[in-house]
Amino acid sequence: xxxMIYILFALSSFVYSxxxxxxxxxxxxxxxxxxxxxxxxxxxxxxxxxxxxGSTVTSASGGDAALAGLSIQVSGSFVLGFSFQGLSLNAGxxxxxxxxxxxxxxxxxxxxxxxxx
Numbered sequence: 001x002x003x004m005i006y007i008l009f010a011l012s013s014f015v016y017s018x019x020x021x022x023x024x025x026x027x028x029x030x031x032x033x034x035x036x037x038x039x040x041x042x043x044x045x046x047x048x049x050x051x052x053x054g055s056t057v058t059s060a061s062g063g064d065a066a067l068a069g070l071s072i073q074v075s076g077s078f079v080l081g082f083s084f085q086g087l088s089l090n091a092g093x094x095x096x097x098x099x100x101x102x103x104x105x106x107x108x109x110x111x112x113x114x115x116x117x
Contacts, residue, residue, distance in 0.1 A: 021093040031108050035099035037063070045070075045096075046088040048081045052099065054106035063097035064089055072097055 020038030023030060030038040031052065039045070045065070057079055060072040065081050068089040072081045081097065089096075099105075 019094050020096070023093065029096065029108060031099075031105055033104050035101050035105075037096045037099060037108070038094070039064075039096040040093040041091055043091050044088040045081075046083070046086075048079075048096070050079055050108045050110050052077045052079065052101065052105040052107075053109055055104065056102040057099050058102060059100040060097050063095040064092075065097045074099075 019036075020028075020030065020040045023038060023040040025040070027041050027043075028039070029048075029050070032038060047070075048065075056077055057074040060074050060079055060081075065072060068083075069085065069087040070081045070083050070089060072079065074080075079097075079099065
């Protein structure tokens with residue numbers, strides 16, 4: 001059974017928010033204005049893919065995804081995270097990855113029509 005992850009966007013950080021552990025909704029991703037992608041999930045993450053709306057992603061690195069051994073690839077506004085070894089990121093919260101954006105993005109989406117072919 002697939003789990004739904006809510007994708008949110010924040011143009012500015014909350015006064016007391018430091019990372020995804022401060023998110024109030026479980027199974028959420030949130031793009032920060034500095035390019036950090038916060039997460040808070042109750043299940044392991046074996047892979048992820050999304051489109052950054054309103055910006056081109058020039059690179060992605062770091063965060064808990066990289067620490068867990070996931071490889072992160074970018075192409076235009078598309079971001080893909082996965083493992084060749086079958087590794088996954090344990091359920092939890094924090095900074096999933098750090099994106100370098102050409103400009104401030106307007107959100108994250110999983111629209112199939114926007115995926116590269």
